[in-house]
Amino acid sequence: RRFKVAVVGATGAVGEAMLSILAERRFPVSELVVLASERSAGESIDWRGDEVVVRDLAGFDPAGVEIALFSAGGSVSKEYAPKFAAAGAVVIDNSSAFRYDDDVPLVVSEVNPEAVKQRPRGIIANPNCSTMQMLVALAPIHREAGIERINVATYQSVSGAGRAAMEELGRQTGALLNFQGADPQRFPVQIAFNVIPQIDEFMDNGFTREEMKLVWETRKILGDESIGVNPTAVRVPVFYGHAEAVHIETRDRIGAARARELLAAAPGVEVVDERVPGGYPTPVTHASGRDAVYVGRIRDDLSHPRGLDLWIVSDNIRKGAALNAVQIAELVAAEG
Ligand code: A2P
Numbered sequence: 001r002r003f004k005v006a007v008v009g010a011t012g013a014v015g016e017a018m019l020s021i022l023a024e025r026r027f028p029v030s031e032l033v034v035l036a037s038e039r040s041a042g043e044s045i046d047w048r049g050d051e052v053v054v055r056d057l058a059g060f061d062p063a064g065v066e067i068a069l070f071s072a073g074g075s076v077s078k079e080y081a082p083k084f085a086a087a088g089a090v091v092i093d094n095s096s097a098f099r100y101d102d103d104v105p106l107v108v109s110e111v112n113p114e115a116v117k118q119r120p121r122g123i124i125a126n127p128n129c130s131t132m133q134m135l136v137a138l139a140p141i142h143r144e145a146g147i148e149r150i151n152v153a154t155y156q157s158v159s160g161a162g163r164a165a166m167e168e169l170g171r172q173t174g175a176l177l178n179f180q181g182a183d184p185q186r187f188p189v190q191i192a193f194n195v196i197p198q199i200d201e202f203m204d205n206g207f208t209r210e211e212m213k214l215v216w217e218t219r220k221i222l223g224d225e226s227i228g229v230n231p232t233a234v235r236v237p238v239f240y241g242h243a244e245a246v247h248i249e250t251r252d253r254i255g256a257a258r259a260r261e262l263l264a265a266a267p268g269v270e271v272v273d274e275r276v277p278g279g280y281p282t283p284v285t286h287a288s289g290r291d292a293v294y295v296g297r298i299r300d301d302l303s304h305p306r307g308l309d310l311w312i313v314s315d316n317i318r319k320g321a322a323l324n325a326v327q328i329a330e331l332v333a334a335e336g
Pocket of ligand 1: 008009010011012013014015035036037038039040041057058071072073076161162163164
């Protein structure tokens with residue numbers, strides 16, 4: 001059976017990847033509708049050799065759409081996702097608009113696929129990119145040894161902040177190499193040749209919203225409110241691919257050798273862990289444009305008997321967003 005599929009935010013960094021991943025994975029599409037704002041309505045996009053014309057979301061009637069992938073920001077999702085769901089579509093939403101609602105499942109396809117079935121509002125949420133890649137790697141360790149606590153520092157690429165943010169890194173890099181000013185617009189300070197310890201807004205507790213997403217989403221997806229998560233989220237001048245230095249403490253001692261074994265067998269994970277120069281994953285050498293979550297630098301924590309250190313890298317636009325959304329769509333399609 002084939003499905004009428006809509007992609008909302010199809011001209012954005014994630015939306016464009018959704019379209020190519022739907023094609024790559026030969027998702028059973030009977031009709032594809034690509035939607036964006038009135039700014040890009042009328043543009044045409046090549047999809048599997050066909051010209052598809054971008055339509056304005058505001059004037060679109062969702063009747064007949066069966067699966068809708070949303071990635072046009074939280075306010076667009078808040079307004080339009082319920083309308084698509086009311087018209088009968090299953091909405092897979094990449095924004096944070098519904099992630100923390102109890103009646104909206106938050107799903108990583110390798111971790112809690114069964115959760116897609118409980119969707120009373122017809123909406124399934126796609127997790128934040130940083131949480132996504134971290135949990136693909138940590139879930140198999142959690143299942144075997146139980147994770148008590150996670151300390152994580154992220155190194156996040158600019159594509160996570162959208163197309164305009166990528167353009168800003170390019171523009172600033174060129175300007176600075178030509179002895180001109182950086183002129184920050186999308187980022188609070190210069191991003192080229194710099195690192196910024198702030199992603200999203202500050203919360204009352206001193207953490208940023210991006211950091212709290214790691215706390216809230218980890219607990220919801222693993223179904224364990226007792227897991228301690230202590231995050232620092234940092235933006236780095238990389239185009240595609242997030243990296244994370246992750247330190248965990250497990251309930252039972254597991255050890256680096258067993259962790260490496262579990263990771264090697266885990267779906268969606270590739271272990272790259274040779275102790276030689278370049279024998280570890282980086283955004284540029286491994287993750288960018290690829291589907292897997294890459295894990296390297298697996299070692300026993302020197303300072304804690306049940307501690308383990310890992311370096312986790314993945315393409316934030318693919319597994320971190322578009323790919324997982326399409327994998328959720330595949331789970332829905334498999335229901336028949
Ligand atoms: P548009 O290209 O017409 O502005 P990114 O995160 O890379 O900036 O992409 C955001 C995506 O969300 C784009 O496809 C953008 O379309 C779309 N978008 C933003 N605002 C709206 C809106 N009000 N209605 C529909 N689509 C929107």
